[in-house]
Amino acid sequence: MKAHVYVSLKKTVLDPQGETIRAALQGLGFKAVQAVRQGKHFELQLNSQISEAEAHSQVERIAKEVLTNPVIEEFSYRLEA
Numbered sequence: 001m002k003a004h005v006y007v008s009l010k011k012t013v014l015d016p017q018g019e020t021i022r023a024a025l026q027g028l029g030f031k032a033v034q035a036v037r038q039g040k041h042f043e044l045q046l047n048s049q050i051s052e053a054e055a056h057s058q059v060e061r062i063a064k065e066v067l068t069n070p071v072i073e074e075f076s077y078r079l080e081a
Contacts, residue, residue, distance in 0.1 A: 002044065
């Protein structure tokens with residue numbers, strides 16, 4: 001089983017890197033891009049013997065305790081068989 005964890009800045013946190021990317025895209029002629037928020041993507045390969053319930057529990061714990069700074073970041077994830 002594989003878990004995909006997506007970490008991004010909370011909406012209330014400024015994203016200077018996203019703003020730099022937006023400006024660069026507009027400079028390259030992509031005028032339709034109004035905003036960019038950047039983030040991180042993690043792929044976790046889980047043991048094939050783990051149950052789906054245990055996978056959810058472990059991935060949430062990993063995301064909360066290791067992969068994100070809860071003060072400024074939020075996460076979402078999905079499991080893939």
